[in-house]
Amino acid sequence: MKPTYEPQDIESRWYPLWESSGAFRPETNPDGEPFTIVIPPPNVTGVLHMGHALDGSMQDAIIRRKRMQGYRALWLPGMDHAGIATQNVVERELAKEGMTRHDLGREGFVEQVWQWKASSGGLITKQMRAMGFSCDWTRERFTLDDGLSRAVREVFVTLYEEGLVYRGNRIINWCPRCHTAISDIEVEHHEELGTLTHIRYPFTDGNGSIEVATTRPETMLGDTGVAVHPDDSRYVDAIGRTVRLPLMDREIPVVADDAVEMDFGTGAVKVTPAHDPLDFEIGQRHDLEPIQVIDTDAKITAAGGRFAGMDRFDARAAVSIALSDLGVRGEVEEHTHSVGHCSRCKSAIEPMLSLQWFVKVQPLVIPAIAAVKNGDNRFVPQRWENNYFHWMENLRDWTISRQLWWGHRIPAWYCDDCDEVIVSRTDVSECPHCHGQVRADEDVLDTWFSSALWPFSTLGWPDRTDDLATYYPTQVLVTGYDIIYFWVARMMKMGIHFTDQVPFTETLIHGLVRAEDGRKMSKSLNNSVDPLELVDKYGADPLRLSLLQAAAQGQDIPFTEEWVDAARRFGNKLWNALRFAVEHVGITNVPAAGGYPGDPPPPEQWILSRLATVVSEYDGLFEDYKFSDAVALIYNFAWSEVFDWYLEMAKVPLREEARAAVTKQTLGVVLRDLLKLFHPIIPFVTEELWAELVGEGMLITATWPEPPGYAVPEGIETLQDLVVGVRRFRAEHNLGAKHLDLLLEVPDGAAAGWWLEQLGSLGRVAPRVGAPDSTAGHGRLAAGDVHGFIPLEGLIDPEAECPRLQKVIAEAEGLLAATQAKLANDNFVERAPAAVVAKERDKAAEFTATLERLRGQLEQLGC
């Protein structure tokens, strides 16, 4: 074994061995209960970022532990075709060659995207392998592969037949840059400083005018009405009259509608049914014609008169000036308002009336809410359930058609002769009614439509496959809170509707990995960290360990490189502890399971008792997905208790052949179980060390530890207190490694026991039982009811002990005062649980006794 831990060396070796052994396949535990996680499929053209690293490290930790526990554990990997995102990437590539997708045509472009997928699409899976993620690659899926495409079509057609998918003319969010409709959640709202322009619309009867206020004056070109609130006393006379629309010379009515906000602007609003969702609704109620004045390129249409062809923002200024010239423009005030932007390209969204496909969500939402309310699915942490409910309860219908080329084609055909719409599971070549020519729908589905089916489509649905029967519903879905709405909510809706079961029983929500400055990592801020660079620099295991250490439930993680470095140092510590056991003590061929000593000596009994406790606590924390607590537990157990204490204690018996056997046995099983506990977190280095320590089979498929319980031996606490006391004494008197004598006054002197020799070794002292004739001229240690005396003669001036002793006394006094204050409180004694009171009394007695003797000692020292 190398004297230092070199992760790069180890990590390149194990992954292929694991994969080729079939360990990643659930069939490795054919008799186990199934436990399934489906991966949140990354974008096919994406690269691994810190979010994936965290998300994957959690899933891998969960699945590896379940595998070791004997479950038929399946982590199903795959990728998402990511419609807009991928199309944009490929279009950008084409743009570099001065081309657009239209130069290639639809088929050529789609072909180009598939090629792109083939060349770069595998990158992220290589990166996942570098992270050590134990996915079953034999079950890898892609949202556009044949099976999933069939599932998509089945779902679309079924929903259509149920009336839950429909085609309609509605106001949608149009991205003029991506040239497609997008759904409500793909719109980001930002506060922007704009203007509120007041415009006077003259009444046609020549009797005055009504003033409206708008943030978008250019849309007035498409106005077909003015609306006021029916209760607004200012406008009672206006209702029912008509006004003449300036610039367009159109006569339009003033209507009364409850949806008008009386307090906003002038209380009278212009109604542009084709370009605003609220106006559309008002228009429908009052039979106002929608006139489209902005086209899909965000330019004014022919319906916009002399402004036709102008860009929307130019038109905004031009219309405003024209209105001013006409003398109908009133006040122009500064105004902050919320503007929608495309989440992909950040262009300002254009609301417009458009013929699109929608999912009617209400009937799907009801059971999806119920499933979480009744506990069929549980969010961890639970607080996310409220967001989920709130979201679900306020959903508008989902726009699912996209004017893109990359994605699942909408299975609809239109007959030119009889206007029939045919939605079909199989391709249609002629109209079933009139045998006329049909045109296939040009559009594709929202990427999230196929993602919503992921937990069951990946397992073979709609076929009733063995995998579907075995691995569905899945157990836990692990993802960041940023895609609860995009994905989790939709999987719940679709999963329940099509399988009558929740797609997963637990939803584990984690935070986002943030940059060191606390901001979101992003390319534009140039503060992203590449996980693969960290893997190169520190190793995948240290990266995983540091991420899981930091992964407190649901909290964002500001990423700090020092943590990865600290994790690497832990790896080195673990490495060397094992190197000590294997090479210096010769502990090898440790059994893969069991092998715990029956009646071990106290030091061994102690560490075994701790092991059993730690395993049980660790299991509890793991089941609750408290990764940071779980990791902290075994990290501290390993480093402080096993390495710093027990390994040093073991060196005593290891020197004597007769006593060494049980110590070797203990050390072997404790280290072996430590490797098991750490394996889900840091799989590579533990596997490597397993090969050295156990040398049989692989750790990845070893069984989870189940150590027997051991009683905590008497005296361990006394020993540790005395050792720390001696070391402290030594440090405070600058005694270096000098030899010290130590006299011990033990209540039952004869029973001083096993820990004496440990004390000698760990404290580098020569302990003897028996009180000194006079305690004068001695340094003092106290550990419970054991008192230690260190002769000062020849070491230090006895008076030098005074300040140290005074400090110790002051500490004890503080503790005693606190306990006494509690005990002096009658309410505490009467109302606190008896155990708490008893504990407090014990403490008081102990502190009192210690203080008494320390004070006596102080007196004898003459200070």
Added chain:
RNA sequence: GGGCGUUUAGCUCAGUCCGGUUAGAGCGCUUCCCUUACAAGGAAGAAGUCGGCGGUUCGAAUCCGUCAACGCCCA
């Protein structure tokens, strides 16, 4: 406008759900030690009025109310 999160050591964060130990970790800092697993280490130590105020309680970092600052989501 509504909701959520955060505020704890010099820095970055646990701990708060479920009240009770002398409030923990990593990094940094101070002192000592190259003790044959590890100097990427060991030992000892300094360092926190747990954001403010009020309340509940025998007891509050933890529960309740309120205010402030910062961040996020929704409208």
